[in-house]
Amino acid sequence: MHSIQFPEFLHQEFHLLCAYDTELTYEKLVQVCKQLTETKVPWFATNPDLRCPIDFGMVPDCGSICRMITASVGREPEYIGKPAPGMVYACLEETGCTPKQTLLIGDR
Numbered sequence: 611m612h613s614i615q616f617p618e619f620l621h622q623e624f625h626l627l628c629a630y631d632t633e634l635t636y637e638k639l640v641q642v643c644k645q646l647t648e649t650k651v652p653w654f655a656t657n658p659d660l661r662c663p664i665d666f667g668m669v670p671d672c673g674s675i676c677r678m679i680t681a682s683v684g685r686e687p688e689y690i691g692k693p694a695p696g697m698v699y700a701c702l703e704e705t706g707c708t709p710k711q712t713l714l715i716g717d718r
Contacts, residue, residue, distance in 0.1 A: 628655040628679070628687055630662060630672050639679065646683045655687035657694075692716055 626645055631638070645651050655676050662671035680686050691697060698714060701707075 624649075624651055626651050626653045628653070628672060628676050630656070631675065634675065639682075642679055643682050646679065646685050653685060653687045654690045656689070656691040658689050 626642065628642070646653060656672050658673040658676070659671040660673040660677075661668040676687050688694075693714075693716070698712075702709065702712065
């Protein structure tokens, strides 16, 4: 079993995570903007994708939601999912693989 050392900020009690949200409401946006404005809460997002394919075309994805929030509060999230290198490095460390032994496949 491997142990991974997490950065100090991950030991805080409260974090804000933005992801694709099919039930996004204005009230949720207000609460997020309030937290980001009034506190130094660490803000993460799953991915920077602006659009998400759907049966009729495209809809806003996580990156679009984050851009809207950033425009309001002046803070940007740290992207921790694909294609953020931190996620890849953590997987390499956990498995003991090298980049040359690794194939990364995305969903689009």
